[in-house]
Amino acid sequence: MSQTTDRRITKSKKAIQSAFLEMLLDVGFDAITVKDMAEKADISRKTFYLHYLDKYDLLNEIVDEMIRELTELCEKKKDKGFVEGTVLWFYYFEDQKPFFQALFSTESTITFRHRLLDFIMEQLNNKLEGVSDEKNTEVLRKFMAMAVLGVLESYVLNQFHVGIEEIAQQVGELLEQIIVQVQSK
Numbered sequence: 001m002s003q004t005t006d007r008r009i010t011k012s013k014k015a016i017q018s019a020f021l022e023m024l025l026d027v028g029f030d031a032i033t034v035k036d037m038a039e040k041a042d043i044s045r046k047t048f049y050l051h052y053l054d055k056y057d058l059l060n061e062i063v064d065e066m067i068r069e070l071t072e073l074c075e076k077k078k079d080k081g082f083v084e085g086t087v088l089w090f091y092y093f094e095d096q097k098p099f100f101q102a103l104f105s106t107e108s109t110i111t112f113r114h115r116l117l118d119f120i121m122e123q124l125n126n127k128l129e130g131v132s133d134e135k136n137t138e139v140l141r142k143f144m145a146m147a148v149l150g151v152l153e154s155y156v157l158n159q160f161h162v163g164i165e166e167i168a169q170q171v172g173e174l175l176e177q178i179i180v181q182v183q184s185k
Contacts, residue, residue: 013051015041020058024102029059029109056111063112066096067119074123082127082179086172087165093152094164100156113149120145127179140182144175 019041023032032055038045052058073092077085093100103109124141148171154160155167 009051012041012043012047015043016048016051016058017062020055020062021099025098028102029055029106059109059112063115067115070119082176083169083172086175087168090152090155090164090168090171093156097156100152101158104153104156117145117149120148124175127175128182137182140178144178147171148175 016037019037020032023037023040034045034048034055037055038048041048052061070089070092073089074085077088080088103112121141124144125137128137128141151167151171155164160167
C-alpha cells in the first residue's frame with residue numbers, strides 16, 4: 001500500500017514554507033522568528049513544531065528540495081554541451097534569484113553555502129571521471145566549485161553589469177577549458 005501524506009499536513013507545511021519564503025524576502029533570515037512565521041501562516045506555534053525543529057530545519061528542507069531540482073536539471077542537461085548546460089543551470093538560479101539573494105546576504109545561512117558547494121563539487125566530479133591523478137583533481141574540483149559558487153553568488157547579489165547568458169557562457173567555457181586540459185594530461 002502506498003503511503004500518502006495527510007492533506008492537512010501538506011497544507012500546514014505549504015503555509016509555513018510560504019510564510020517563511022515571504023518573510024525571508026521581506027525581513028531576511030536572521031529576523032524571522034517562529035512566532036512571527038506561525039502568525040503569518042495562520043497556524044499555532046505547536047503546529048510549526050510538529051513539522052520542524054526550528055527555522056534552520058525548515059530552511060534545510062527547502063534547500064533539500066532545491067538540490068533535488070538542481071539534480072534533476074543536471075540529469076536533463078547531460079545531453080547538452082557543457083556551455084549550454086551551464087547556461088541552463090544559471091537560469092535556474094535566475095528563476096529563484098530573490099530566494100538566493102536572501103540566503104547569500106546573511107551569515108546565518110553558511111550551511112546553505114556548504115551544501116551548494118558540495119553539490120557543485122559532486123557535479124564537477126562527474127565531469128572529471130576518468131582523470132587518473134585523483135589527488136590533483138580534489139584540489140581542482142574544490143577550486144572550480146569555489147569559483148562557480150563565487151560567480152553565482154556575485155550574480156545573485158547583482159554585482160555584475162552583464163546579463164546571465166554572458167556570465168553563464170563564460171563560466172561554462174572556463175570550466176570546459178580546464179576540464180579538457182586536465183583530461184588531456
